[in-house]
Amino acid sequence: MKNKMAIYLMLFMILVGFSGCTQVNVTGINDEASTVEITTESVTDPATETTTEPTTEPTTEPAPEAVILDQIKTSKIKPNELGEIMIIMYHNLANENSSYARTIESFKADLEMLYKGGYRLISMASFINGSIDVPYGYTPVVLTFDDGHSSNFKYIENGDGDWIIDPDSVIGILEDFTNKHPDFGKAAVFYLNAGNPFGQPKFLSEKLDFLLKNGYEIGNHAFDHEDLSKLDASGIQAALGRNVKKFMTLEPALEMRSLALPYGKMPQTNDLKPYVSKGSYEEITYENELSLLVGWRPTLPFYAKGFDHTAVHRVQSGDGDMQLAWWLSVFEENPERRFISDGVAEWITIPEQLSDKLDLSKVNMEKVLIIE
Ligand SMILES: [Zn+2]
Structure with missing residues (x-):
């Protein structure tokens, strides 16, 4: 599973790289917690890091892409947001x-x-x-x-x-x-x-x-x-x-x-x-x-x-x-x-075999998830 996950993330990163949207860093994969953290550079921008005082408890809400990947693991149905509507x-x-x-x-x-x-x-x-x-x-x-x-x-x-x-x-x-x-x-x-x-x-x-x-x-x-x-x-x-x-x-x-x-x-x-x-x-x-x-x-x-x-x-x-x-x-x-939703409105999850059908000029690749 870990290898497969790594492959999906590699695909994701490769696509992001080719598209010219290079804002995504994979910072960690934690199989035990079943979460994948994908953060953008802006999150770790030193300027904001030094000036922002944490005022609230750290949020425990998982990232949307982790939620989608969790659902995929436990569901028989896989999302296809390049399907027909x-x-x-x-x-x-x-x-x-x-x-x-x-x-x-x-x-x-x-x-x-x-x-x-x-x-x-x-x-x-x-x-x-x-x-x-x-x-x-x-x-x-x-x-x-x-x-x-x-x-x-x-x-x-x-x-x-x-x-x-x-x-x-x-x-x-x-x-x-x-x-x-x-x-x-x-x-x-x-x-x-x-x-x-x-x-x-x-x-x-x-x-x-x-x-x-x-x-x-x-x-x-x-x-x-x-x-x-x-x-x-x-x-x-x-x-x-x-x-x-x-x-x-x-x-x-x-x-x-x-x-x-x-x-x-x-x-x-x-x-x-x-x-x-x-x-x-x-x-x-x-x-x-x-x-x-x-x-x-x-x-x-x-x-x-x-x-x-x-x-x-x-x-x-x-x-x-x-x-x-x-x-x-x-x-x-x-x-x-058929178009099958990933359950997260602002994300687009698509099967790898359809990835060449995606119009890269119309999406924010930071919110696209390519799955097997
Ligand atoms: Zn009419």
Whole structure:
């Protein structure tokens, strides 16, 4: 075990060395305590050593990498944070399943399948930042809902004249499910157009407020669901910026960090593509850190080589080929393809055989752990 550990650390150091990030020193390996200490040069900087008076008891909390290595030793599942992640695309709930709609029962069954299959909800912001905070051994998943259908978030009047969240709307179902299973996490992103989001204008402010206070996110889906492939530079900026302006007016705290491309369509020419990510309309500037396609497959995290933040794939909900149920069985049969968390949000743990797929320009190598 000691030899193996040394090999992993050697690999780690070699990679760090090649990457030009030479801030890591291995200062000791203590097999008895099962801890590996990796400290940075800045910790042993003499300037700070001589001026810092210890005022508290030394901390006994093990370093994150030691925690991860301990988990690996005692677990059958090994982390793979260069595995695939599903960003699932939903639209509305309806009486029958169709290419875009899901019945209430099917949507509840999807959540159940994900939960039992070891998937845990993360926000789009976490996906964008790469700070994926799910427990060791679990797989993150992002839920997305396009078009602001009324079945996504509806208020209904109960018998006492009070307005309550419809328990059969997406938000009602998600709230109920995550109350029963708090360890599932709570997150979803709604890609909205300006027209009549969620269908009840008098409750719109209240709904946006509820979403933001309860861990949900709002994303851009263009002001009027414009087909960006048919617009010029000013048309694209108007479609995206005007939508941001409308929602900022409604809810100043609202931030649209990502875009679901209407119809999954990009502008036709390369000179127009940058306006999908950044642009301005009147006094508003917007930035989409990520743009989603309609898609048919899972994605890799942003620090995988070749990741294109302007064209990120989604998995469509549904039971057909290359839809959610299909991909769940693919991951069941090929668990090595799946993103498996190391349980520490700020660290990235990857199997050695995938290390050449890591985009070194996008990660802090001090917080990357390469394992066998
Ligand atoms: Zn749409």
